[in-house]
Amino acid sequence: MPSSALTPAIKDEIARLGSADIMVGIPSFRNAATIGHVVRAAQAGLVQYFPDLRPVLVNADAGSPDGTQRIVVETEPPGYVEQILLVHPTNRLDRVSLTYPAVDGVSGKGAALRTLFEMAAALEVEALVVVDSDLRSIVPEWIELLAGPILKGGYDFVTPLYSRHKYDGTITNTVTYPVTRALYGHRIRQPIGGDFGVSGDLIRHYLAQEDWTPDVSRFGIDIWMTTTALTGGFAVCQTRLGAKIHDPKDPGSDLGPMFRQVVGTLMTMARDNAERWLPITGSHDVPAYGFERYAEPAPLEVNTLRLLSQFHEGSLTLADTWQRIIAPDNWEQVLGLAAEAGTLAEAAAHRLGLGRESGEGTAGRPMPSTDELSDAVAGFHFPDDLWARVVYDILLSASFGETEMDRLMAAFVPIYFGRVGSLIIEDRRLSEEQAEEHVERQAREFELRKPYLVERWREAASAAQAAQTAHAAAPTPDTAPAVEPRR
Numbered sequence: 001m002p003s004s005a006l007t008p009a010i011k012d013e014i015a016r017l018g019s020a021d022i023m024v025g026i027p028s029f030r031n032a033a034t035i036g037h038v039v040r041a042a043q044a045g046l047v048q049y050f051p052d053l054r055p056v057l058v059n060a061d062a063g064s065p066d067g068t069q070r071i072v073v074e075t076e077p078p079g080y081v082e083q084i085l086l087v088h089p090t091n092r093l094d095r096v097s098l099t100y101p102a103v104d105g106v107s108g109k110g111a112a113l114r115t116l117f118e119m120a121a122a123l124e125v126e127a128l129v130v131v132d133s134d135l136r137s138i139v140p141e142w143i144e145l146l147a148g149p150i151l152k153g154g155y156d157f158v159t160p161l162y163s164r165h166k167y168d169g170t171i172t173n174t175v176t177y178p179v180t181r182a183l184y185g186h187r188i189r190q191p192i193g194g195d196f197g198v199s200g201d202l203i204r205h206y207l208a209q210e211d212w213t214p215d216v217s218r219f220g221i222d223i224w225m226t227t228t229a230l231t232g233g234f235a236v237c238q239t240r241l242g243a244k245i246h247d248p249k250d251p252g253s254d255l256g257p258m259f260r261q262v263v264g265t266l267m268t269m270a271r272d273n274a275e276r277w278l279p280i281t282g283s284h285d286v287p288a289y290g291f292e293r294y295a296e297p298a299p300l301e302v303n304t305l306r307l308l309s310q311f312h313e314g315s316l317t318l319a320d321t322w323q324r325i326i327a328p329d330n331w332e333q334v335l336g337l338a339a340e341a342g343t344l345a346e347a348a349a350h351r352l353g354l355g356r357e358s359g360e361g362t363a364g365r366p367m368p369s370t371d372e373l374s375d376a377v378a379g380f381h382f383p384d385d386l387w388a389r390v391v392y393d394i395l396l397s398a399s400f401g402e403t404e405m406d407r408l409m410a411a412f413v414p415i416y417f418g419r420v421g422s423l424i425i426e427d428r429r430l431s432e433e434q435a436e437e438h439v440e441r442q443a444r445e446f447e448l449r450k451p452y453l454v455e456r457w458r459e460a461a462s463a464a465q466a467a468q469t470a471h472a473a474a475p476t477p478d479t480a481p482a483v484e485p486r487r
């Protein structure tokens with residue numbers, strides 16, 4: 001991990017606090033509207049469930065101009081916790097909001113967590129609970145649900161289980177869940193959930209790692225934490241939190257950069273940990289803590305037409321790149337689907353009277369609902385098994401190909417849009433439970449297709465080995481093909 005660059009203000013804060021047993025960390029960037037609730041819930045949870053431990057709550061903020069930090073330190077009157085819990089807290093709760101430093105010039109959620117890890121390690125906490133600052137559905141019990149397995153059960157990493165809307169969590173559902181499960185064999189349903197618990201031991205392990213990249217300083221952090229816990233052999237469990245209600249995102253307009261950072265990190269780590277995942281076949285359940293919960297997720301609207309148009313538009317400029325990074329049969333099928341997506345989206349936009357971009361409703365007319373849009377392009381189908389093979393092809397390209405990771409991920413995004421569009425269209429009549437079964441079917445498909453990945457990986461690795469040997473013997477290094485895993 002890059003060397004510590006804690007600011008003098010943070011070092012002073014650490015010196016003032018001295019030590020703590022349990023820490024809640026909250027990364028934030030412009031979350032003034034929602035962070036007060038998160039802070040109050042976390043604070044009540046610390047007092048209610050861990051009255052004998054010395055608590056600290058730290059907000060690592062990006063320097064938000066909207067007053068996020070002020071809200072963290074001023075959110076409630078003194079005595080608030082006593083009022084709602086009817087007990088006088090045994091331990092004083094320290095509440096801190098600070099501006100975290102960039103890591104090697106890169107700022108983002110991961111850089112915020114890096115500061116939280118360093119503070120947690122310096123304070124020698126036994127458990128760190130991290131929760132997002134845009135949460136509406138957090139309650140005090142979440143603190144127990146996330147820290148309990150560490151403090152009472154000896155676990156090192158606690159990942160969330162939520163009921164989420166069937167259209168929410170698309171990066172998780174299409175890539176991080178099935179790939180983490182197929183590669184490393186653990187069925188962690190929310191590997192990038194954002195709300196989690198980490199033990200003191202695992203925090204020290206994180207701080208000792210050397211593979212922190214710029215994407216890890218951004219949204220790559222969550223998959224990095226989960227994968228590092230798995231490859232390090234730490235004890236991982238899940239915990240039932242109920243509904244995740246947070247600021248909604250439309251995958252077609254909000255998730256492109258996040259997809260590149262998350263999936264780029266996942267692939268970089270797969271490349272570097274091949275000896276761990278190559279021998280693993282099948283997968284096993286990961287224990288889940290907490291009482292079952294049924295919750296109605298908040299509604300979420302997605303513009304399926306735009307997803308299909310973006311898939312098609314991507315094919316117009318990226319067909320050649322796709323040919324370099326996807327196996328020939330799969331490439332042909334993807335191009336066929338992209339053409340179909342374009343035709344369907346255009347016809348539907350025309351029928352519904354939407355603009356060419358199919359992004360916005362025509363002036364004066366409200367945008368049709370997700371279901372209406374999906375009905376208009378019904379019939380579009382990106383098959384589960386093709387998706388699994390395409391993801392594996394790109395993983396192979398990330399390890400052995402010549403396309404640089406950023407370009408690879410940028411080329412992947414429109415295909416992801418096509419896949420997400422298809423899932424939303426296919427699932428439009430399904431209940432949450434049935435949609436969940438679809439996610440499981442897809443995950444089994446990734447496991448089933450893993451030999452496809454492993455065979456090609458081994459071939460590429462031995463070709464790389466042969467090339468390296470030839471390279472060592474050859475007098476003209478410039479002509480040697482670059483097939484060794486890229487570092």
Ligand SMILES: Nc1nc2c(ncn2[C@@H]2O[C@H](COP(=O)(O)OP(=O)(O)O)[C@@H](O)[C@H]2O)c(=O)[nH]1
Nearest residue numbers: 027028029060061062108109112132133134194
């Ligand atoms: N400190 C910091 N936090 C960030 C940044 N970007 C996002 N976050 C926080 O990370 C959490 C997750 O971000 P969010 O946009 O809700 O992503 P999602 O819910 O995972 O799709 C929230 O608490 C954000 O406030 C950033 O640049 N710096």
Ligand SMILES: [Mg+2]
Nearest residue numbers: 132134246247
């Ligand atoms: Mg969020």
